[in-house]
Amino acid sequence: MKRILLIGAMCFAFAAPALAQEPPPAPDRPLPDAAQEARAQALFDDIRCVVCQHEAIADSPAGIAGDMRGLVRDQIADGASDQQIRQDLVRRYGDFVLFKPPVRGGTWLLWFGPLILMLAAGALILWRGRRHPVEVAALTPEEDARLSDILKQEAVRRDPDAKPSND
Template sequence: MIRRFLVALVLMLAAAPALAVNPDEMLADPILEARARALSAELRCVVCQNQSIDDSNADLAKDLRLLVRERITDGDTDKQVLNYIVSRYGEFVLLKPRFSVRTLLLWGAPVLLILAGGVSVTVFVRRMAGKPTGSKLTADERVRLAELSLD
């Protein structure tokens, strides 16, 4: 029983994502390292595209992780670090883009699509409710119905 539990535990841990931060990249101060990890989780690896630089093994991601740590040790705030990296790589480097005029469509598209879908369904249902269903009775069907109703 214990053996099965240990095997299951090992399999679950093997499936967990491996973080790409190497020990030689980590800062000695745990508070600064926690800030660096939090910022790294917000930045997209430009090579991998849908991974944060914290999870990516790409060389560019490593360079960005080192740059984040360098800026933090130089005394920059989190906002200054993000602004610096965005100024070099553009808004695309942020996993969660900032809300601005340039990203208005990105943030507003889901709401607009849901509203358009709701309006479409409402119009469709209203149009279908006003239409009669079925077809008119043929002469033979009317005769048969009359015979049945007399009985």
């Protein structure tokens, strides 16, 4: 009996993630006017899915992307301009929802941060490259004579694995 309960619990544990998945979104209903649908499709490519974060809502299978597509279509059908639709989405989801967010105080780092980092890295590389190397003091005559004696006595053995080209 315990074995059957254990097997049943294991089957449920493996099936639980499949049961917890989001249901597929309802199929999109295109606008009856072809020009309005073309506008909607163009807007879909400019709006980021807030779940996927790297896909446009046109390509995203997430449920919220389907809701956002429906919202855009509804606003186009109501006569809103593209700019009004973008402003409404930014109001709801923030600047992140646009693939090209506006340049302003809150997005300044987003727009110019990579350039600043590249310039700082270039300046660091130039600064480190222009530093003067540490000068090594020459051997004193006594040290030079001692080194010559050591080399003459063959106290330093040659590498047995060395080839004549490595000498």
